[in-house]
Amino acid sequence: DAKTTQPTSMDCAEGRAANLPCNHSTISGNEYVYWYRQIHSQGPQYIIHGLKNNETNEMASLIITEDRKSSTLILPHATLRDTAVYYCIVRGDSNYQLIWGAGTKLIIKP
Amino acid sequence: DVKVTQSSRYLVKRTGEKVFLECVQDMDHENMFWYRQDPGLGLRLIYFSYDVKMKEKGDIPEGYSVSREKKERFSLILESASTNQTSMYLCASRGPSTGELFFGEGSRLTVL
DSSP, X not given: OOOOBOOSEEEXXXXXXXXXXXXXXXXXXXXXXXXXXXXXXXXXXXXXXXXSSOEEOSSOEEEEOTTSSEEEEEETTOOGGGOEEEEEEEEETTOOOOOOOOOEEEEEEO | XXXXXXXXXXXXXXXXXXXXXXXXXXXXOSEEEEEEEETTTEEEEEEEEEETTEEEEOSOOXXXXXXXXXXXXXXXXXSSOOGGGOEEEEEEEEOSSSXXXXXXXXXXXXXX
């Protein structure tokens, strides 16, 4: 499984877009990029995933670079409830195991 | 709505006790997972199961065993709890189509 690198922490003002970067320079062709978040004392929550194309759902957008070596999760209008640790993970179809890094602690400020 | 339920949110046990952590999912998923999460170490996979009665060791299986007798239920067993097993334990199941993990709320175990 490819490893990912994320900033340790980030701040964002409430109502602004939060852009969370992730590097996965060793990603292989069949590995998906997944994003999860974990609010304090809760289990992680799935946000979005993608392979090559940009993806959007009701929670967020995922932008994957053309070379697939990095991606950005975008929360378009951050609220205080988006304060959490955000994890970027890559996984292939046949891989049961995920490698979870330390994630990015995102703090949304009023 | 998708649901993964862990039997206990908080447990306090004594060293040497046998501990059962239960996890039930209502999505008919084949794959289920047990993780532990410790500060500074992230989520680490203990065991996973890709079908009933099937199990595979994860990264840190020592001191743990699992049971998957029914598709919806995946149990984690600590045969003889030790203080270094004090941790947050997270159960997850995974759907076949999109592959995302669905997590329970977690069970925080303290071993005295």
